[in-house]
Amino acid sequence: MKTRSWRLMALVFVAGLTIALRAGAQGQTAGPAQGSAPAAPTGNVDNGKKLFTSYGCYECHGREAQGSSATGPRLAPRPIAFAAFSKYLRQPTGLMPPYTSKVVSDADLADIYAFLRSRPQPPALDSIPLLK
């Protein structure tokens, strides 16, 4: 068998997502930015974009961090608070692999976070005839 069932993969992902939501991570439905959280460190958007690809974040979350109902939640353009973001990457509770500081530095995280925040807002739903 070449691949595992996508349904199983999706189920396992959802298990992780549920826990992630409890931990404060943002799910497929974007919410407002968490204003009470500490401010995110300044990051380099261009480097963050490179890292988002080279570190494989895009694989599950999409190249625009738009998310997938099957593999990984939407991360942009309004990511969860940086502290929760960092905590989840270091010790994920779902299917996502862990990214320790040995392989992704705090500076890298800040750059990736800056990239996520730089993503443009999606067009308004009502402005897209195909989705009416």
Add this chain to the structure above:
Amino acid sequence: MSKNLSVDRRRFLKSAAVTGAAALVTGPGSASTQQSAPPGSGTAPALPREVDPTGVVDVLTTDRPGGDFMVDVIKALNFDYVAANPGSSFRGFHESIVNYGGNHAPEFITCCHEESSIAMAQGYFKIEGKPMAVVCHGTVGLQHASMAIYNAYCDRVPVYILAGNTVDATLRRPGVEWDHSVQDAAALVRDFTKWDDLPASLPHFAESAVRAYKIAMTPPMMPVLVVIDGGLQEDPISPETKARLRIPKLTLAAAPQGDSGSVAEAARLLVNAENPVIIADRAARTPAGMKYLVELAETLQAPVIDQGGRMNFPTRHALNHSERGRELVASADVILGLELTDFWGTVDAFRDSLIRSSRSLTKPGTKLISITAGDLYVKGNYQDFQRYPEVDLAMAADAEATLPSLIEAVKRQITADRKRVLQGRGSKLADAHQRAFERARADATYGWDASPVSTARLSAELWAEIKNEDWSLVSEIGNVSRWPMRLWSFDKSYQFIGGSGGAGVGYNAPASVGAALANKKYGRLSVTIQPDGDFMYAPGVWWTAAHHQIPLLAIMHNNRAYHQEVMHLQRMAGRHNRGITRAAIGTTIESPNVDYAKIAQGMGVHAEGPITDPKDLGPAIRRAIEVVKRGEPALIDVATQPR
């Protein structure tokens, strides 16, 4: 067994053809047998004088070979098509199909790989509801076919396989025919076929052929295999054999239903439940299946989670809650599973990250009811039966066949008071369904203008062009985040055919072509979302589609990777705390990027792409649909987001 019979048969034929039994025992060096025309071969040419050291010759010319009778049997079983890559081990049968049978019902579908033949038959059945025949070499062809047979087996789809082979070693031509011969051809695939046989005579073939059809079509449906001996195909039918030839009557077995006591108990649990949930996987075998499931859900005002093994439930129905599966499972007090591939995985979570652990998703006391024909037939070697589910009520029965009696039992137990409660539940569910649909639309806006094209955009562009047609989606949808199920309105049984079954890559393209072949006579617009990795397994099936003028609109989901494996490698690298930048090694299909449009064009298929700007997609689809409406396949290569 058959070897001896085969030898006897051949010598019998010989004795009928030559002047007498003495010719059979003529010693070496003294044999010089003048062959005479065989019985019934008045048009056969004069045969040359031959010298054989054993004194044994077979007279092979005839107007009526065994393959003709095999075709009679196949025609009696009402096959429309037989898919095959040509092979010498079934050359006699092949010739009988195209000449004696007139290449009609069945028509020979030329395939470029046996994996394509089988997967075409798998897709064909899921539209047409009857099997397609496949012929292959009993050795190399069956080896090619084996992965696709496994997919069909896991998907509970009957594929009717005929495998050529020559058992009698003394009758084989030197060289390749020995490489293409085997003692027990079916052994290779016996672990994942339902039944097989090696008929030793034409009457035996007729009985086995009809029996195989009946077994394949009895739930749980699975592939079957009948080996067709080369001698039986090619040799003349003797007068004695001819007198014994008949085709047994086919009477399909009624699908097994749940027993009345279990059905009544299931109805009692469902009617009295506060939060019942119906989960369907390969439940709807026929158009009636969806109708029954809608009736049951509406009677109970219970939500339905369609796991997508078949087209079980209309996507826009207010009781379709497939996007809320986890939430509903967690709150359910009764769960009815209909032909679930993996009941355990439906109600349990399995974590495979920092730690490996599992836990139940249901609350304590939740009653689990299972109706599946899978409980009637389980094999040991291949493990597609999944983890053992601890259910409370199990009916070893076909779900669709059981639904009418379950519906009646439910109706009998619903009181007027209970009906009012159920209606209130239905109103809340309708609201939740609408919210889920609105959420899907909003989610689709993210990455809307992205390049590579988002799978949501791809699905929306495609839907806009086909929604006013009589369409049929004949592909898997898991790799595109199930967007079609979230955005489109599916309400007909032929609008979706589920997945591969065994998750063996290489299914999608040929299964789509096979399903499109079935849709052709109904004038439906067949549409497939074609993954790039799958395309590369046996791309010759696009030539088959062009050659046989099978109309099919293929939109490539070209993420330039075996993306599931990218994610697996990434998971391993993350877990092992190293090398997270190397997941593309061995998993991606880049450098160079494959020009799928050019490949398709080379096989006679209209093709465009790769499309990278989402604005170009709609016009390209419209151009392709014009081609498909002329009765031809068309392919649009689209560079896409991973999922």
